[in-house]
Amino acid sequence: MESIQELRMPPIVGVIGGGQLARMMIPPAIELGIELRVFAESAGESAGIAVTQLGDYRNADDVVRFADGVDVITFDHEHVPQRVLRALIAHGVRVNPGPDALRFAQDKLQMRQRLSELGLPVPDWAAVASTVELDAFLAEHGGRAVVKTATGGYDGKGVRVVSASSDVADWFDGDVPLLAEELVDFRRELSQVLARRPSGEIALWPVVESIQVDGVCAEVIAPAPGSNGRISAMAGAIATSIAQQLDVTGVLAVELFESTDDRLLVNELAMRPHNSGHWSIDGSATSQFEQHLRAVLDLPLGPTTMREPWSVMVNVLGGTSDNRYPAALEDQPEAKYHFYGKDPRPGRKVGHVTAGGAELESVVFRARAAAAFFED
Numbered sequence: 001m002e003s004i005q006e007l008r009m010p011p012i013v014g015v016i017g018g019g020q021l022a023r024m025m026i027p028p029a030i031e032l033g034i035e036l037r038v039f040a041e042s043a044g045e046s047a048g049i050a051v052t053q054l055g056d057y058r059n060a061d062d063v064v065r066f067a068d069g070v071d072v073i074t075f076d077h078e079h080v081p082q083r084v085l086r087a088l089i090a091h092g093v094r095v096n097p098g099p100d101a102l103r104f105a106q107d108k109l110q111m112r113q114r115l116s117e118l119g120l121p122v123p124d125w126a127a128v129a130s131t132v133e134l135d136a137f138l139a140e141h142g143g144r145a146v147v148k149t150a151t152g153g154y155d156g157k158g159v160r161v162v163s164a165s166s167d168v169a170d171w172f173d174g175d176v177p178l179l180a181e182e183l184v185d186f187r188r189e190l191s192q193v194l195a196r197r198p199s200g201e202i203a204l205w206p207v208v209e210s211i212q213v214d215g216v217c218a219e220v221i222a223p224a225p226g227s228n229g230r231i232s233a234m235a236g237a238i239a240t241s242i243a244q245q246l247d248v249t250g251v252l253a254v255e256l257f258e259s260t261d262d263r264l265l266v267n268e269l270a271m272r273p274h275n276s277g278h279w280s281i282d283g284s285a286t287s288q289f290e291q292h293l294r295a296v297l298d299l300p301l302g303p304t305t306m307r308e309p310w311s312v313m314v315n316v317l318g319g320t321s322d323n324r325y326p327a328a329l330e331d332q333p334e335a336k337y338h339f340y341g342k343d344p345r346p347g348r349k350v351g352h353v354t355a356g357g358a359e360l361e362s363v364v365f366r367a368r369a370a371a372a373f374f375e376d
Contacts, residue, residue: 131166
């Protein structure tokens with residue numbers, strides 16, 4: 001990649017995907033003087049204000065045409081097929097994160113295999129291509145397991161807790177294997193978010209606690225209570241090793257289980273800004289969205305110090321079409337409100353609210369109270 005001095009001014013970043021992550025890149029891009037161009041599937045998506053081309057992200061011709069004239073391509077989601085990513089590379093386009101890294105966020109089986117090869121801590125797992133293989137795995141793991149589709153799952157989709165192979169009989173498709181994992185008995189779910197630039201610089205945010213409801217992230221507490229010392233050091237070391245060994249560029253989120261037997265195990269990877277890092281918009285000296293733009297352009301990374309001792313983010317799920325802003329702003333004027341331009345729908349992430357302060361109990365209350373105004 002060019003040195004900082006060789007970048008055009010303004011540098012141009014192309015984002016594939018027009019969802020809320022692309023939307024939240026727009027303010028820091030404006031502040032940094034970066035031109036942001038967004039490739040979306042349809043008009044009216046969250047990042048619509050920055051959309052410069054509509055098309056199918058699975059169509060290499062559409063994507064390569066969009067990439068003409070940009071300094072780097074990055075992503076709002078990880079679903080762009082490898083053949084399209086390779087076509088961009090062949091066309092001379094810089095892609096961050098690159099396809100060799102991104103495939104480990106796209107395919108859970110490849111991710112489990114590679115992390116195991118690197119000696120990083122993961123749940124016990126196996127690739128199972130038949131009910132016979134899954135029954136054997138269940139027999140070896142106390143009769144219960146988690147089964148995941150290797151690709152395409154998110155927010156609880158493509159994940160089932162099973163006690164018999166018949167629970168996922170509809171998922172078996174010829175020789176396409178599923179991922180079977182031990183059912184980890186965990187105290188809580190943690191997330192370590194970092195950013196890495198091509199030249200190797202890494203910046204980590206504090207490890208956070210992620211509270212899930214029905215497989216969907218509902219709240220994030222930064223930093224994770226009681227995480228100073230061993231947990232913070234372990235989470236940081238695991239995420240740093242993954243970023244370096246997989247050559248990740250941009251923001252990386254490593255979702256972790258803190259098990260009841262004191263293991264810290266990698267659950268999922270995301271190579272893009274992540275829901276567990278949204279608190280950083282208001283709670284950190286540098287947000288994950290600004291940091292992602294810096295990283296993919298190979299610019300120096302910003303500090304990740306917290307603005308206040310505690311920051312709590314609560315997702316707004318479902319939403320309402322009523323105007324609740326006056327009441328919410330009057331009741332919780334210090335909370336920070338972020339909405340994604342999405343129509344209300346049960347269970348849908350339509351926004352989030354963040355609060356910060358010195359006392360965790362008070363911060364949690366204020367964030368929940370502010371978010372509650374927008375949920376029916």
